[in-house]
Amino acid sequence: PEGWTDLDTKAVDTVRALAADAVQGPQAGHPGTAISLAPAAYLLFQKVMRHDPSDTNWVGRDRFVLSAGHSCLTLYIQFYLGGFGLELDDLKSLRTWDSKTPGHPEYGHTAGVEVTTGPLGQGVGNAVGMAMAARRQRGLLDPDAAPGTSPFDYQIYSIASDGDIEEGISSEASSLAGTQRLGNLTLIYDNNKISIEDDTNIALSEDTAKRYEAYGWHVQTVDWTNDGKSYGENIKALNDALAAAREVTDRPSFIDLRTIIAWPSPGKQGTGAAHGSSLGDDEVKALKEVIGFDASKTFDVDPAVLEHTRGLVQRGKDAHAEWQKSFDAWASKNADGKAMFERLTKRELTPGWEKALPTFDADEKGVASRAASGKVLTALAPVLPELWGGSADLAGSNNTTPDGQPSFLPEDRQSKKFSGSPYGRVLHFGIREHAMGAIMNGIAVSTGLRVYGGTFLTFSDYMRPSVRLASLMKLPVTYVWTHDSIGLGEDGPTHQPVEHLTALRAIPGLDVVRPADANETAWAWKTILEHSDRPAGLILSRQALPTFPRDTDGFAAADGTAKGGYVLKDSEGDPEVILIGTGSEVQLAVKAAEQLAADGVKARVVSMPCVEWFFEQDEAYRESVLPAGVKARVSVEAGIALGWRGLIGDAGRAVSLEHFGASAAAGVLFEEFGFTPAKVVEAANESI
Amino acid sequence: PEGWTDLDTKAVDTVRALAADAVQGPQAGHPGTAISLAPAAYLLFQKVMRHDPSDTNWVGRDRFVLSAGHSCLTLYIQFYLGGFGLELDDLKSLRTWDSKTPGHPEYGHTAGVEVTTGPLGQGVGNAVGMAMAARRQRGLLDPDAAPGTSPFDYQIYSIASDGDIEEGISSEASSLAGTQRLGNLTLIYDNNKISIEDDTNIALSEDTAKRYEAYGWHVQTVDWTNDGKSYGENIKALNDALAAAREVTDRPSFIDLRTIIAWPSPGKQGTGAAHGSSLGDDEVKALKEVIGFDASKTFDVDPAVLEHTRGLVQRGKDAHAEWQKSFDAWASKNADGKAMFERLTKRELTPGWEKALPTFDADEKGVASRAASGKVLTALAPVLPELWGGSADLAGSNNTTPDGQPSFLPEDRQSKKFSGSPYGRVLHFGIREHAMGAIMNGIAVSTGLRVYGGTFLTFSDYMRPSVRLASLMKLPVTYVWTHDSIGLGEDGPTHQPVEHLTALRAIPGLDVVRPADANETAWAWKTILEHSDRPAGLILSRQALPTFPRDTDGFAAADGTAKGGYVLKDSEGDPEVILIGTGSEVQLAVKAAEQLAADGVKARVVSMPCVEWFFEQDEAYRESVLPAGVKARVSVEAGIALGWRGLIGDAGRAVSLEHFGASAAAGVLFEEFGFTPAKVVEAANESI
Missing domain, CATH: 3.40.50.970 (Thiamin diphosphate (ThDP)-binding fold, Pyr/PP domains)
Structure with missing residues (x-):
């Protein structure tokens, strides 16, 4: 040339x-x-x-x-x-x-x-x-x-x-x-x-x-x-x-x-x-x-x-200096833009952004954590313009579309259902989980944008190689993995995750966050977004979960979510057994603790939305949640027990699922596969 | 119409x-x-x-x-x-x-x-x-x-x-x-x-x-x-x-x-x-x-x-009856073919096939388990025509090509390096691990053929959704996953599995088999092929592993492989500590036991090539290998410890790798990351 x-x-x-x-x-x-x-x-x-x-x-x-x-x-x-x-x-x-x-x-x-x-x-x-x-x-x-x-x-x-x-x-x-x-x-x-x-x-x-x-x-x-x-x-x-x-x-x-x-x-x-x-x-x-x-x-x-x-x-x-002129010219005319640019470059969030986070009133019927997540995204969209994302063709199921936000689409690719602009913020990946994962990594390395992408938890398998690379690169991308257990119901075993929580926790550097109710979901998003040095998988339910009455009736506030594990509801007096639950199974631990109390057994309920965050806490805090002296422990999670053995110890019992699921209504499956307060009570008594 | x-x-x-x-x-x-x-x-x-x-x-x-x-x-x-x-x-x-x-x-x-x-x-x-x-x-x-x-x-x-x-x-x-x-x-x-x-x-x-x-x-x-x-x-x-x-x-x-x-x-x-x-x-x-x-x-x-x-x-x-005539005509002229057809339909192996399995002489320098696997495949090819397979473009690295066997390729797709015929038996998947997994499933459901497919263990992630389906369907497909740890060396963290053994063991119904030496590799193949009701992942080393002196110097025979875990080398007298290793780390346990013996500590070495098979043994056998009374236990595996907590218990210690690897020679990495006999000894003393 x-x-x-x-x-x-x-x-x-x-x-x-x-x-x-x-x-x-x-x-x-x-x-x-x-x-x-x-x-x-x-x-x-x-x-x-x-x-x-x-x-x-x-x-x-x-x-x-x-x-x-x-x-x-x-x-x-x-x-x-x-x-x-x-x-x-x-x-x-x-x-x-x-x-x-x-x-x-x-x-x-x-x-x-x-x-x-x-x-x-x-x-x-x-x-x-x-x-x-x-x-x-x-x-x-x-x-x-x-x-x-x-x-x-x-x-x-x-x-x-x-x-x-x-x-x-x-x-x-x-x-x-x-x-x-x-x-x-x-x-x-x-x-x-x-x-x-x-x-x-x-x-x-x-x-x-x-x-x-x-x-x-x-x-x-x-x-x-x-x-x-x-x-x-x-x-x-x-x-x-x-x-x-x-x-x-x-x-x-x-x-x-x-x-x-x-x-x-x-x-x-x-x-x-x-x-x-x-x-x-x-x-x-x-x-x-x-x-x-x-x-x-x-x-x-x-x-x-x-x-x-x-x-x-x-x-x-020279090229950089030349560019700097055009940047300075832009900056002089765009003070807000410049401030945003500098904020994004430092991966800082809008000051006071967390005030936009919703809180949810106690509600026994409650709300699916995927729906709570959707409300969080809708609430954050105006204050965090850098937060964008979408789904691998499951937008409605993953609740990844903030209300009223435009799609990221060329003019001629818009549809009746999804309008927007080439500059929009709702991403449509198609049924391409793996590309979604790699695209999120590309977004995270090249700008200060914060990106999320959703699919069913089972299909985290399809994108796993990209998730591993995000973890290796310490990129702040967020996976919205919904339909997180047999609670998915009728679609059956191909769509029901069983081993996925453990398999994802196995990846070094990935935070796996499974909130128990709507308020934990808001705190989960808050904590995830405050980390800019790692990816996180947010694990959400399809089915409604009770919203616990926070700060009343013995329930703790939801801010413990940020510590990964916390005493959600303590026994009166030193606990004889600790029930550790995550996500949709925390409610079973709560009910089991009530039953145990009625039987005269003191049971503490620990919600453990993120094992990784919990292990980042100092030993004193961890000891305050899981006292070494209390050997009787039960884990409750609708998945394999493999990863819980360390936390529950030799005397512990796991209420778990060690085989694939089945096609039926969620309630039937939880009952048939032994996820009931009675089974948790039984395990607690065994452990004691 | x-x-x-x-x-x-x-x-x-x-x-x-x-x-x-x-x-x-x-x-x-x-x-x-x-x-x-x-x-x-x-x-x-x-x-x-x-x-x-x-x-x-x-x-x-x-x-x-x-x-x-x-x-x-x-x-x-x-x-x-x-x-x-x-x-x-x-x-x-x-x-x-x-x-x-x-x-x-x-x-x-x-x-x-x-x-x-x-x-x-x-x-x-x-x-x-x-x-x-x-x-x-x-x-x-x-x-x-x-x-x-x-x-x-x-x-x-x-x-x-x-x-x-x-x-x-x-x-x-x-x-x-x-x-x-x-x-x-x-x-x-x-x-x-x-x-x-x-x-x-x-x-x-x-x-x-x-x-x-x-x-x-x-x-x-x-x-x-x-x-x-x-x-x-x-x-x-x-x-x-x-x-x-x-x-x-x-x-x-x-x-x-x-x-x-x-x-x-x-x-x-x-x-x-x-x-x-x-x-x-x-x-x-x-x-x-x-x-x-x-x-x-x-x-x-x-x-x-x-x-x-x-x-x-x-x-x-009617169509079936019509077809039956052509089948009978074929059968009458092809007695051997008919016998093979019936054998394959029943998923039975050729009588006496196991006699073709090679044994390997003791050798301190030894041989990579991937190479031993290649020798097994070469030995089995003549006696098991139904056994076929290949690699996702890593044939030479995965040792998946039996010597002298033809490729499965149309006439115009053959190359200088790979000749064969449309009826050949060596498969070339290209760099398409996921399709390889799904293709193997398609092969397994439609005929009595036994198929295997290879790639690096790290890239099992690329095919994981198909592996899960094989497990759900209980299909007898075999994954040849080589380069099974930081022992892969210079290619670095993107290519070094760390979490994969645990993540694969998490899948219900999948046997994860990681032999410690060449003879365990032969026994692993034997046991895998004898199962026709499940998939297995064979986890093999890139680097040479010592071939243990079987039935001498206190080493057990390799047939214990079929039981998933066995006492490879016992202490003199009841053990004070049990060292449980898999694959390339078993040699570290052996050396550590020798060191401990020299220090007056009685250490038993257990080789645990397949946790799933071990748990299928009766309790008496398991107790004979891992007596409940011996609480001091050490696991040694170049991967995360998460899955070992249950086996080593509260008093146990894991010699493990809890972070990603690095690019350097394998020997350097094992040393830098603490996979040495000295570290195993240290862990054993801690556990005691």
């Missing part, structure tokens, strides 16, 4: 040599893609993207998502060349303890990494989320700016491998990106037809470009293989395609970039061997000879090349 | 009336699709499919998968009309306790249900698996028959809803079905553009037919909406399309059937309200008026209609 020099060509070859050398160290890694994609990555990082190596958090930067996370060197070497903070020693310590260059890019660990990738397909979903976040952010801060003129306009680029294309999550996210008309998104498919099992023809024979056309994307092909006849890295063609992609603003862009993996490695190009293993000394030397490098040297970088590529530091500063 | 009578038309309308009535009972369910798809379902069940209501296990039957499982009435009403065993009372007890008509179709519960569906997208994957199973079965039993002439030739039909189409799992499975050229598969997409959030335009705007063309499918459109201008149920057009689909044998077929949900319900057709809620009395009456039924009656079936539709019973018997 214009302005491309011999030094650029040499820099690209330097990338190849460094990639080959770096993997020789740990003798494991993925050199092939880093070698053959060197020109594409270099073009993006040095010529195309607007970014500032000195400030990788600059809000106006273009974003890059390496969905093909195994090719981490594609990023690390550009970070080195561009001056983002990595040096040769970092490349030399690839994949070793405490290095800045782990085996897959890790968000928050290496400056410039926008999102943790590696589990395939996730990055495509993240990029879609980033593109959606950019539009929502623009809508909040600068909605009237002409396209491309706002300081909040930027591009999202992503590179996907064959594996990303095969994973269903990328299909889900890409279909939705078409519906959402995400013109700020460009996905480059490194179509090299090689994966770990070598030639992808054994498992992937589709016409992927046509598939993306079917999604409504703007599709271009850049064929460096010249239909298999000869290989030529036509960088201008790729640059032109990227420019065309930016020009198309009413659709996302897909570039089918046909490459040969590990090219020009003479012995291993185009083979699965180059994908996931070091090339070996001989092949590294042969590669260096092909590109005219000294085969006897490793990590050999011509100072002129580095000086040339580090020019990006100043260019980045 | 030819032969269609007024009674057929009335029968179709009877379906609609029954669907509307049935949902009025529980006041919840999904009437809309059952009403509008009535003609399609009736055509399939009464006119198109070859099946026998009196024998729903007939191997020669065509299979039908209702991927849109929420529309269970689509099945139940055909079962009623066709004489499969349901009567009007069953329809009246829809979605109630102990009925034959649960909220979603359940395999093994209602005769005629081929697979449990409801979690969307799964059925499409199941159908692809059934189509693959049919080909493999044919290859085993009748490979040389001309197309369409074998008693093992049958068709697989499936109906998918918008939700099935949106879920990524169906994209994965459909892409692979194109690669596999599954000509025996026809997928009907009920394209009604309505889901729970009403008009799907808010989330689904793709050209789905074009997408299936991109996958390489044979695609037809049957548009009953006449491009939105008028509605006409052109049953002949659908019948013709089904016939054309059968004619195309080198590709799967996709029929884009454009319908209006709940048609001709006058007030609710084409609305989300008709999807998942009862129509309400007024609308049910209005519907009956439109179709000329007595609106004052419910569950009203004209005896002439029932007599007409129950004619299927005799037609089915």
Whole structure:
């Protein structure tokens, strides 16, 4: 392309040599893609993207998502060349303890990494989320700016491998990106037809470009293989395609970039061997000879090349300064917007927001916690504009739509039931839980927005890989998982969670919050939103739950929710047994305690909406709730007991469900499966 | 179509009336699709499919998968009309306790249900698996028959809803079905553009037919909406399309059937309200008026209609008898094949098969359990032809390819690395773990074949919804999950399982088997294959594990593996502490016990490869392994401790990993994260 020099060509070859050398160290890694994609990555990082190596958090930067996370060197070497903070020693310590260059890019660990990738397909979903976040952010801060003129306009680029294309999550996210008309998104498919099992023809024979056309994307092909006849890295063609992609603003862009993996490695190009293993000394030397490098040297970088590529530091500063002018101009005219922007950047909530939280009067019939959650969202919508979200086609069931709020939809995608605008705040993911999870992660990493997404608790399984990544990245996303037990009723065992609470509590860093009534639900939202350093799953009932009479009749206030576990209703005098319940089963513990009291047994009821929060409390508090001296304990939760053994101890009894559910009315199921006050009383007596 | 009578038309309308009535009972369910798809379902069940209501296990039957499982009435009403065993009372007890008509179709519960569906997208994957199973079965039993002439030739039909189409799992499975050229598969997409959030335009705007063309499918459109201008149920057009689909044998077929949900319900057709809620009395009456039924009656079936539709019973018997002739002719010429067929039908293994299992000599350096598993598969391949499987693009890493065995691939999909035939036995799923899971379920329900599928343990998350369904259906599928801990090393936290063992053990009915060495691995395979009533996950190491000296030096034989937990190496005299390990951590327990012995502490080492199997043993055996009197216990497993609390008790200590891993060499990680004999010794002393 214009302005491309011999030094650029040499820099690209330097990338190849460094990639080959770096993997020789740990003798494991993925050199092939880093070698053959060197020109594409270099073009993006040095010529195309607007970014500032000195400030990788600059809000106006273009974003890059390496969905093909195994090719981490594609990023690390550009970070080195561009001056983002990595040096040769970092490349030399690839994949070793405490290095800045782990085996897959890790968000928050290496400056410039926008999102943790590696589990395939996730990055495509993240990029879609980033593109959606950019539009929502623009809508909040600068909605009237002409396209491309706002300081909040930027591009999202992503590179996907064959594996990303095969994973269903990328299909889900890409279909939705078409519906959402995400013109700020460009996905480059490194179509090299090689994966770990070598030639992808054994498992992937589709016409992927046509598939993306079917999604409504703007599709271009850049064929460096010249239909298999000869290989030529036509960088201008790729640059032109990227420019065309930016020009198309009413659709996302897909570039089918046909490459040969590990090219020009003479012995291993185009083979699965180059994908996931070091090339070996001989092949590294042969590669260096092909590109005219000294085969006897490793990590050999011509100072002129580095000086040339580090020019990006100043260019980045200049671009940033230029942008700052437009930002300042915007800020001077938008004092409120600027205040909001700064608040969001710090992930702070609107001062006094919590006053908007509803409280619920005592009511024996009560309300489903999903309905209470819906009322909370409706109440918070006006005071927390950054809070947005939706459902995987279960909006009405998940109660995720705040009353009167507009949908986030292009003009031509609105329906009778859901109107809105491209800047709206109610998200419609379709029946795509997995993409929903990845999109939420993309939203959370790229802006200060707070996002939630709903489905039935059972289908948390469909999105689990993304939930794990949110936990690993410590992202403040909130899952609204309703229909949280056999209380779901007639839909039967496929839809009734049994093992899910335990399986989710198993994920390190995820808060699993299952409120017992409407007021705990409000406190759960409050506490979740006050955490900006972790994801949470809010576990809600389909069926009505009694709203306990707080601060009367021996019931504690609901603020104990924030501590994860608290004495909801104590016995008169020291307890002989502690009944620990969560969610819809707390009412059973309350009734059982009353029965036990009538029988002369002192039972304390502990509501334990969030085990994780409880264990964050100091020992004195925990001891005050669960005194070590009281060994008789009963857990009551409509799920497996596995996770409760530690809390109830050797003498404890669990009222639990150790098998799948069944199709019948909820009341019948609770009765048939032994979730009754009488069973809790029985367990308490056994435990004593 | 030819032969269609007024009674057929009335029968179709009877379906609609029954669907509307049935949902009025529980006041919840999904009437809309059952009403509008009535003609399609009736055509399939009464006119198109070859099946026998009196024998729903007939191997020669065509299979039908209702991927849109929420529309269970689509099945139940055909079962009623066709004489499969349901009567009007069953329809009246829809979605109630102990009925034959649960909220979603359940395999093994209602005769005629081929697979449990409801979690969307799964059925499409199941159908692809059934189509693959049919080909493999044919290859085993009748490979040389001309197309369409074998008693093992049958068709697989499936109906998918918008939700099935949106879920990524169906994209994965459909892409692979194109690669596999599954000509025996026809997928009907009920394209009604309505889901729970009403008009799907808010989330689904793709050209789905074009997408299936991109996958390489044979695609037809049957548009009953006449491009939105008028509605006409052109049953002949659908019948013709089904016939054309059968004619195309080198590709799967996709029929884009454009319908209006709940048609001709006058007030609710084409609305989300008709999807998942009862129509309400007024609308049910209005519907009956439109179709000329007595609106004052419910569950009203004209005896002439029932007599007409129950004619299927005799037609089915006739077809079965006709088929029996061809089967008998085949059997008379294929005595070995017939014996194998009967063995597979009973899910019995080849007599003496276990003699082929390898044993492994003691070796301190040892072998990775994944490698031992590969040797087992290679050894079993010749004696268990029904055992087949593959990997989600990690064949070499999962060691799932038995040496010298052919791939299951159409002629034009083979590669240099993987040759084979359409009848081969090594499966290549591509990087599609979720589809792999659903395909395995489809294979397991439709034939006596035993299938396994591999990926990294971390990515069990990607396939978890299918694993849950295998557990719910009690299907004998085997997951080969390798790289089972931080022992995976350099790839880092995205690829290192931490919570997965616990999360999988949480699923009711799934055996989680983590052998400690090569001989336990062989015994694990043996025990897994001897179970035909449940799935199992085989959890294998990347890194080498010492092969213990069995029956010498105090080590027990490996046959204890079959009991789930056993004393691997006992203390001299009654133990003071019990060290319980699994997999790669058992060696740490062994070394710790030696150290403790040197310190004068008597420590027993228990290897616990499968907690589920252990709890199936009688109490006396369990007590012999874990005497209640020995309270000092230590669990050693490179994952979270959550699941071990019950086994180690209040006095126990867990050597565990309560956070995510890191990118470094495995040895470094075990050391840094405290998995050393010294730490186990420390924990043992604490516990004592």
